[in-house]
Amino acid sequence: MKLYYAPGACSLAAHIILNEINVDFDLVRVDLKTHLTEKGVDYYQINPKGYVPALEINPGLILTEIVAILPFLAQHDPKQDLIPPSGFGRAKVLEWLGYLNSELHDAYAVFFQGELDEAAKKKGYAEIDRLFSYIDAAIAKAEHEYLVDDNFGPADAYLFVLTNWSKTIGHDLTPYSNVMALRKKVRQRQSVEIALRDEGLIK
Incomplete structure (x- = not known):
């Protein structure tokens, strides 16, 4: 490939x-x-x-x-543990990927389309914060280690990459302790x- x-x-x-x-x-x-x-x-x-x-x-x-x-x-x-082969587990992976792609990815993309004035930046940060508030709460309520289950998977990789963009655009992720903890766990993978x-x- x-x-x-x-x-x-x-x-x-x-x-x-x-x-x-x-x-x-x-x-x-x-x-x-x-x-x-x-x-x-x-x-x-x-x-x-x-x-x-x-x-x-x-x-x-x-x-x-x-x-x-x-x-x-x-x-x-x-090892057959990155994504469930079928059923609800696989659907949850696709649900997370869809959300990250259509919502969070798009929210960051605003900052990569040219210079923004302060009002536009403030609006952009507010949208990213809104989305991370949901993600952080979802992680807090979950009874598993990663976004979908106890196994690392594609949604975790995608979320990790998107969180990297916060540093690029000057966005503060520290209020989202659950996101930060998951990010740290993913970063440790070889x-x-x-x-x-x-x-x-x-x-």
């Missing part, structure tokens, strides 16, 4: 899951400003949508959209350490 990524983008979640399932894969860095790969290939020829991630499963067989890629990869887990290092986000 081949993952087209940009450092620190949501593609990082797919990178983490690829490390978890311990398969051979190649990484191809994409410049999202020029839409060229590291070898100068027009990325639009690979993914006409123009954004990452894109997962090349076999030559010419491309899957896009993080909410599709993460479950696809997780189901290849040889798959995360390797992905961060390979994308040049840590040394």
Whole structure:
């Protein structure tokens, strides 16, 4: 498999899951400003949508959209604990991925679309805080270690990546102690350490 990524983008979640399932894969860095790969290939020829991630499963067989890629990869887990195979558990994974993608990801995206004045920043922070208030409360009420069950999974990887963006935009996550605790737990995984290092986000 081949993952087209940009450092620190949501593609990082797919990178983490690829490390978890311990398969051979190649990484191809994409410049999202020029839409060229590291070898100068027009990325639009690979993914006409123009954004990452894109997962090349076999030559010419491309899957896009993080909410599709993460479950696809997780189901290849040889230990069978990254995602439930069916039923309510799997539906809960998809529920979290949908929420993170359509709500939290979009709330952060406002800050990456150009300079914001102070009023727009305040409004943007307020929306992110509203969403994290829900997530923090949901984690507090849960009787399991991670978002869906006692096993780390794709929703946890995605949430971790999104929380990284708070530092980039100057947003304070410290009021959300349950989110911070989950984030810390995910950060300690070897798959995360390797992905961060390979994308040049840590040394």
